[in-house]
Amino acid sequence: MNKETIGKYVAVLGLLLFWAPLWGIVDSYLIMSSSFQEITLFGSNEPKISQEEMSSTALSTVTGFILFLVALCFLTFSVVGLNYRTKWLFWALIIYSTLLLFMFPVGTVLGVTVLAALVLNREKFGLDGDLT
Numbered sequence: 035m036n037k038e039t040i041g042k043y044v045a046v047l048g049l050l051l052f053w054a055p056l057w058g059i060v061d062s063y064l065i066m067s068s069s070f071q072e073i074t075l076f077g078s079n080e081p082k083i084s085q086e087e088m089s090s091t092a093l094s095t096v097t098g099f100i101l102f103l104v105a106l107c108f109l110t111f112s113v114v115g116l117n118y119r120t121k122w123l124f125w126a127l128i129i130y131s132t133l134l135l136f137m138f139p140v141g142t143v144l145g146v147t148v149l150a151a152l153v154l155n156r157e158k159f160g161l162d163g164d165l166t
Contacts, residue, residue: 058098
């Protein structure tokens with residue numbers, strides 16, 4: 035396999051893993067909602083959530099954020115290490131870094147940094163001076 039093909043696969047894997055925190059949060063939501071449904075169905079006056087359910091929700095959220103960091107490493111390796119820079123990857127990274135702006139405070143700093151780096155280096159992705 036040549037360097038460009040490996041870069042493409044690493045970039046696609048990084049883009050897929052980028053959504054891992056969302057998967058972790060959705061899993062946590064589903065576990066917690068089923069737990070509260072059990073409390074509602076059985077009508078106990080003392081709402082208790084088992085420690086197993088709490089640990090599984092925390093574990094899924096933490097796993098999602100760890101996979102997110104792995105995704106950032108894959109994307110950085112693809113763009114910087116393997117020098118894989120295409121137009122579709124540029125626009126995907128623009129969209130992802132724009133979404134990061136809403137994850138205050140760390141995501142905002144990371145999103146602004148990535149957006150600035152992408153706009154300043156757009157020629158390396160095969161884009162001319164105009165972004166429209």
